[in-house]
Amino acid sequence: MAANLLRIATHEAENQLALSLRQAFLLLESNLRPPFPLTIPTSEEYQVLNCAILYGILTQPHHAKTHIKHLHAVVSDGYAFFVNLLVQVTNELLEKLVDSARNQLLWVTGEMVDVSAVGFDALLVSLLRQVVGGDFTDGNLWLCFEVATLFLSKWDSLLEEEPMVLTSGLYAFLRLLADHCRVSSRNSKLEALVRLEIEFCLKMLREQFHLCLKVGRDVIRLLQDLHHMPEFQAVWRDLVLNPTVFGTSGFLGIAQFYSTRTSSRYFLLRIPPMMETHLRFLLTQVKLGGQKRHQAWFASKYLFSPDRETLICDIVRFICCTHHPTKEIIQSDIIPRWAVIGWLLKFCRKNYVEANAKLALFYNWLFFDERADKLMDIEPAVLLMVCSVPKYVEITNSLLEFLFLLVDNYDMEHKEMITRGVLSSFNCLISKGVIHTFDVLTSSGVIFPLLRERLATFLLGMKAGIAKELRPIGPS
Structure with missing residues (x-):
């Protein structure tokens, strides 16, 4: 038997x-x-x-x-x-x-x-x-x-x-x-x-640092959450002040992590297979307008306790960087990625969970390089901001404010790199036709005036950068 x-x-x-x-x-x-x-x-x-x-x-x-x-x-x-x-x-x-x-x-x-x-x-x-x-x-x-x-x-x-x-x-x-x-x-x-x-x-981190580098920029994102632990404070000090201690030839500092996009397979590690199946069903089969009962079921199964909220940043990262819909789905009435992320952000109850979820949404914006990064990684954030005006403008205001907080404060030593990355993100989203104009963000009366002004000034920097690139070199 x-x-x-x-x-x-x-x-x-x-x-x-x-x-x-x-x-x-x-x-x-x-x-x-x-x-x-x-x-x-x-x-x-x-x-x-x-x-x-x-x-x-x-x-x-x-x-x-x-x-x-x-x-x-x-x-x-x-x-x-x-x-x-x-x-x-x-x-x-x-x-x-x-x-x-x-x-x-x-x-x-x-x-x-x-x-x-x-x-x-x-x-x-x-x-x-x-x-x-x-x-x-x-x-x-x-x-x-x-x-x-x-x-x-x-x-x-x-x-x-x-x-x-x-x-x-x-x-x-x-x-x-x-x-x-x-x-x-x-x-x-x-x-x-x-x-x-x-x-x-x-x-x-101490013995196989060259392997850690292969993971890319999200290593730094994860280490942030451990900055309060003495063991990782020492790692941070060495990353910033003494990069040669890691014994990896050519490693000069954190910017090397920032410049490397993290492969989508790493984000799958925090999404159990059954959850992945349910997420992909939601994002490929459920029509916009009929998603509420599916979202309620998903929340009851996977986000049923306060401790489970921390999964939201993993789900956002998965949606942005791993689940890239086909052109047919994008053009259909299937619920778009940005709408699911907007729902997840509303589900955040704790401030640090919401901050981590927003960082997961914008992280690739900070270091975006069109030659190495993927447009689909940054698309959900801009569509969520644009499509939330005017009905859910509090989301737009919140995301714009968070994005500029990142530009100003995320890493002061690499602020120029981050500014360049965000400008490159905006430029690529326009040039690839994801959105055709930023007027909905810069001219809308329901968006906070200070944010409108900051965005308009920021985008002028993008146009100036493009003009500089196109300027002929040498005598005309």
Whole structure:
């Protein structure tokens, strides 16, 4: 009799993936103990055997070492099929796995790292995505602790075989650490986890800084949220005052981070797969005007507690930098990205959550370079400002004010770079036809006069810059 893999309520249908693993185990159970058959399986038999072995590992901890030896003996594809099964289990079943099976999933993941299995980096990324920000339930904190432990315990192997997966760990744990340290003083269970996350992040920043550079500008955005922690204050001082201490040839300062766009794959790390599915449905299938019930459902599922608000900045970053709609969707009556972001901003209750969400919206504006950055990353912010006039002008005023606060105060040492980036953003949005005029912002009587004047003056700088570029060089 096969042991249970999942916790399933009486009214729930059996999951098809779990059913296929269980059926394979029941079919081959008699062949899963030594001595193992010596025959070479066909391709189909090999896949069924992999399913049976995985079910055995997850449901029979006392026989797990025997099952893994069996897998080592029969593997013929570099463990690719087996790892793909593990990714499916992680993405589809992790929440419902019985506790012993969850433990076994983490154990067998470590085994796959040890043998450098094909695709083990994708498996680690899948586990990172299952750790939910703003979720302080025991199960979620346990998973975060186990994944952080796995990254540290397998450090040498990861560095040798798949060093870029360490950058995924850096992004995820920097982001999670910001949530965890805010409540660690009132949750003793978090203390050990916070220490573990700090250890991993500092190890990356101090020992593998050249890898951290590959993540790009969002490393700086995430480090901002940790500036109050002594360990990261020291990192900040070195970034600003002593960049050579990181031992990376050619690194001269923070501007090098600012100039590098962060790949969209990093933003997916903070969006669990099921949330991604629901967000993409909202942004590709739901029509403008009929979105309220879908948004209410989404909020009830993912933003139901005050601690979950911190997810909003991750969702905004995902919408801006990862979900780029097709031309057909843009021209249709599907709810546009800017409208979803406007709704999310209204959902922010805490000031720091709202500030982080606005920073996530504008971050690429600050360092925008048309040669390296993407227009679609900056499009939602300008459309949200323009389309909120006049019905929701408080949003327009709030966003314009925040943008100029960033220009003036975000990084005084690099103010010229930031000013140039924002001017480049405005210029590109006009030249590419995202909007045809800024008159709605500079001439509208419902926008605060000081903001109108500041924007008009700022845009004159853009026109002057364009004129300077077009001016012929040398005698006419």
